[in-house]
Amino acid sequence: MxxxxxxxxxxxxxxxxxxxxxxxxxxxxxxxxxxxxxILCDSRIKVAKNHSFDFVFSSFYYRDFIRKILLDFKFHNKKYLYDFLSHRIIKFARNYLANNKIDCVTFVPISFLRYMERGYNQSELLAKKISRELSIPLIKFNLIKIKHNKRQSELNVLLRKSNTKGVYKVRNANTFKDKCLLLIDDIYTTGNTVEECSKVLKEAGAKCIIVMTVARKNNIL
Ligand SMILES: [Zn+2]
Structure with missing residues (x-):
């Protein structure tokens, strides 16, 4: 009533x-x-060959409608969209958890300057919801961004790799040691960002890294 x-x-x-x-x-x-x-992404999980992460899953292809929604979410202060955008990731993660383990959830960080400018980190909002729904601890501010680099979206494919080099760091390696991590980001484009994050996470002793993003630009890994 x-x-x-x-x-x-x-x-x-x-x-x-x-x-x-x-x-x-x-x-x-x-x-x-x-x-x-x-625009549902048809290749939902892939073994990431030649990458520091182990699997990657994306809910949608980054085009049309979902592109507009993600731009609103990221740049136009439509924070509430995290709820809808994490929906399919949670569903998929639940299926994955039926046969696999995830110890903690973390997310691709943004620089302090970017955080001040935008007021929030869109990947953190997604990760928070995902962690809550799955009852898996969220590890915040242990994977950090130590350099303020150019936006990946402003660069061509060749420059993207060098742009992400050395920009991420793990503060306390013990937190990630021997853990299976779920790393959350909004968009998978060339994979350079999640690759750089995964590299430092593996160096910190992470046992396995599952990357989940809302959208993926193409189907090539
Ligand atoms: Zn509608």
Missing amino acids: YNKLLNIIYPQKCILCNKILDTSCDFACNICKKKLEY
Whole structure:
């Protein structure tokens, strides 16, 4: 009764297009959901050969609709989108956990300067929700970014690799030693960012690293 009343006063809206939802929909309207289906990432998990991380999973391809949503999430202060954007990662991680172990969740850090400028780290918001839903501890501020580099999105493929070199550091290696980590980021493009993070995490003694991102630019690892 109370919920019904609440729904009349504050009707639930589609998180993506703001249309009022009928009660059968949870977070997005059926039209938006259809658009999302179209860009579901088909290669959900891959053994990451020649990489410091062990597996990578992405929920969507980075194009069309999801691209716009991620830009809103990252640059237009639409923090609340973390809830929707972590949805498929949580579902996948639950399946993964049926046969595998994850000791802790962590995320790709941003520099202090970027944090001050944006006011939040979008990957941290995702990781927080994922950790809470899976009841796996979140390790914050142990993997840190020590240099303020250029945005990866501003650089071409050749420059991206050198741009991420030496920018990440683990403060206390003991925290990650012999642990299976879930590393969260928003977008997987060339993989340089998660590769650099994974490299320092492995140097700190991490046993295995599973990377999960909301979107992936292409299908090549
Ligand atoms: Zn919608």
